[in-house]
Amino acid sequence: xxxxxxxxxxxxxxxxxxxxxxxxxxxxxxxxxxxxxxxxxxxxxxxxxxxxxxxxxxxxxxxxxxxxxxxxxxxxxxxxxxxxxxxxxxxxxxxxxxxxxxxxxxxxxxxxxxxxxxxxxxxxxxxxxxxxxxxxxxxxxxxxxxxxxxxxxxxxxxxxxxxxxxxxxxxxxxxxxxxxxxxxxxxxxxxxxxxxxxxxxxxxxxxxxxxxxxxxxxxxxxxxxxxxxxxxxxxxxxxxxxxxxxxxxxxxxxxxxxxxxxxxxxxxxxx
Amino acid sequence: xxxxxxxxxxxxxxxxxxxxxxxxxxxxxxxxxxxxxxxxxxxxxxxxxxxxxxxxxxxxxxxxxxxxxxxxxxxxxxxxxxxxxxxxxxxxxxxxxxxxxxxxxxxxxxxxxxxxxxxxxxxxxxxxxxxxxxxxxxxxxxxxxxxxxxxxxxxxxxxxxxxxxxxxxxxxxxxxxxxxxxxxxxxxxxxxxxxxxxxxxxxxxxxxxxxxxxxxxxxxxxxxxxxxxxxxxxxxxxxxxxxxxxxxxxxxxxxxxxxxxxxxxxxxxxx
Numbered sequence: 001x002x003x004x005x006x007x008x009x010x011x012x013x014x015x016x017x018x019x020x021x022x023x024x025x026x027x028x029x030x031x032x033x034x035x036x037x038x039x040x041x042x043x044x045x046x047x048x049x050x051x052x053x054x055x056x057x058x059x060x061x062x063x064x065x066x067x068x069x070x071x072x073x074x075x076x077x078x079x080x081x082x083x084x085x086x087x088x089x090x091x092x093x094x095x096x097x098x099x100x101x102x103x104x105x106x107x108x109x110x111x112x113x114x115x116x117x118x119x120x121x122x123x124x125x126x127x128x129x130x131x132x133x134x135x136x137x138x139x140x141x142x143x144x145x146x147x148x149x150x151x152x153x154x155x156x157x158x159x160x161x162x163x164x165x166x167x168x169x170x171x172x173x174x175x176x177x178x179x180x181x182x183x184x185x186x187x188x189x190x191x192x193x194x195x196x197x198x199x200x201x202x203x204x205x206x207x208x209x210x211x212x213x214x215x216x217x218x219x220x221x222x223x224x225x226x227x228x229x230x231x232x233x234x235x236x237x238x239x240x241x242x243x244x245x246x247x248x249x250x251x252x253x254x255x256x257x258x259x260x261x262x263x264x265x266x267x268x269x270x271x
Numbered sequence: 272x273x274x275x276x277x278x279x280x281x282x283x284x285x286x287x288x289x290x291x292x293x294x295x296x297x298x299x300x301x302x303x304x305x306x307x308x309x310x311x312x313x314x315x316x317x318x319x320x321x322x323x324x325x326x327x328x329x330x331x332x333x334x335x336x337x338x339x340x341x342x343x344x345x346x347x348x349x350x351x352x353x354x355x356x357x358x359x360x361x362x363x364x365x366x367x368x369x370x371x372x373x374x375x376x377x378x379x380x381x382x383x384x385x386x387x388x389x390x391x392x393x394x395x396x397x398x399x400x401x402x403x404x405x406x407x408x409x410x411x412x413x414x415x416x417x418x419x420x421x422x423x424x425x426x427x428x429x430x431x432x433x434x435x436x437x438x439x440x441x442x443x444x445x446x447x448x449x450x451x452x453x454x455x456x457x458x459x460x461x462x463x464x465x466x467x468x469x470x471x472x473x474x475x476x477x478x479x480x481x482x483x484x485x486x487x488x489x490x491x492x493x494x495x496x497x498x499x500x501x502x503x504x505x506x507x508x509x510x511x512x513x514x515x516x517x518x519x520x521x522x523x524x525x526x527x528x529x530x531x532x533x534x535x536x537x538x539x540x541x542x
Contacts, residue, residue, distance in 0.1 A: 109495040115453065144415040146451035147477045147493045157453045180417035182386070182428045206418045208482055222418045224380040 011037025013244035019252035065240035073121030074102035096137040096197040137197035139172035155187035174200035193236025213248040219270030282308025284515035290523035336511035344392030345373035367408040367468040408468035410443035426458035445471035464507025484519040490541030
């Protein structure tokens with residue numbers, strides 16, 4: 001067994017309480033519960049205003065483990081949107097900008113073509129991100145989301161993109177998306193310290209009742225979280241453990257303070 | 272574009288009409304609609320009786336493109352059940368016995384351990400299958416079914432097992448499970464003529480409303496079927512195009528003769 005997880009690494013991805021809290025409330029909630037990291041989604045950030053958010057986050061001494069999200073390179077307005085996202089990540093001092101790369105364009109079945117678009121899109125915004133000092137984190141999404149959200153679906157595929165496009169680019173390892181992968185340990189090792197930019201945690205429920213919004217809290221499902229954390233840490237990752245739970249039927253229905261208490265408890269017991 | 276699909280290759284996997292028809296009805300249905308292949312599931316086969324099914328299938332001149340299914344090597348009674356399945360596949364003259372290998376045992380999070388069990392289980396029954404002249408087809412299942420149905424989730428992983436265990440073992444390529452895989456073309460080429468034992472077709476719907484029983488008819492979704500067929504045929508596969516559609520909300524609700532007509536039509540137009 002690996003050593004106990006460090007509670008100082010815990011970070012709240014605001015999706016986890018998106019039904020309950022504004023970003024301002026999430027920032028205060030983290031401070032109140034002694035959670036030292038936060039990862040805002042951009043819709044909540046826009047609501048609050050980037051400047052105000054940056055100053056509240058700073059005032060409470062929180063680390064921004066990532067900004068969610070850029071990407072969707074197969075959509076129409078992809079470029080402007082990604083440039084704005086890079087600006088926002090810079091303004092927040094985010095450790096990375098998470099890229100959910102986008103799926104098939106409407107009406108298309110050309111998966112290889114979508115993947116080429118993604119590669120070209122990242123290549124185009126990467127120099128801007130480097131200039132701004134914002135690392136871009138490709139998040140491979142679960143294959144069940146290949147059509148509609150992201151056509152990068154394994155860590156191996158994401159790292160091939162990193163190899164091809166060079167510095168300033170890495171990966172976000174979200175256990176929900178990659179836990180099933182027979183090459184996971186090998187590819188985490190390959191990614192290494194430099195390229196693991198984020199580590200997202202939650203759990204895979206059995207049965208899973210929805211392809212998007214039925215994630216579990218750590219320990220509720222079948223993912224061997226201590227094992228995956230040990231691989232990530234063995235690769236040299238020393239960043240946040242960011243809790244990202246989309247849960248229409250359960251966690252979004254609960255009091256958000258209860259969710260944060262459960263996060264801390266389950267991080268300690270199950271990760 | 273590849274050449275038009277050969278209608279003589281069409282095969283009905285009985286899961287496609289499992290809500291409507293017994294195996295006897297499915298056999299007669301195939302004969303009536305000029306569909307020359309069938310792939311029974313073992314529950315339907317048990318209902319009808321193996322001898323009676325074998326003789327009805329023979330009387331109608333149908334090819335048995337596969338028997339569904341053996342596997343579940345992580346369950347308690349796995350060995351006896353697989354030996355029975357091999358016997359039944361032999362009795363039907365099936366082109367292969369499809370293996371859905373099983374997921375995590377109840378309460379377990381040890382995916383690597385489950386994968387070892389699967390490997391050991393296949394190794395144990397493979398000599399019996401060889402003796403009976405029944406090729407075993409490992410079916411990699413979609414990663415979203417890793418926990419509860421099959422911990423072999425990519426073609427690459429399945430072929431690594433084939434490499435390790437040798438002759439008499441191959442793969443079932445079901446587009447529903449593998450269409451998203453960035454290494455699909457490469458791994459189909461690697462599999463080659465000898466090891467592609469079955470080719471299952473249907474479609475991936477957007478949105479998908481259920482992880483098990485919401486498959487589409489060919490052409491209804493986003494899978495580039497002609498492209499994948501061209502890869503399989505380029506690898507030398509000359510067997511059946513087996514239609515396997517689990518569809519609680521749509522195709523299982525329709526008249527089965529309508530389903531078979533749609534199968535033929537969509538095979539011609541969309542594959």
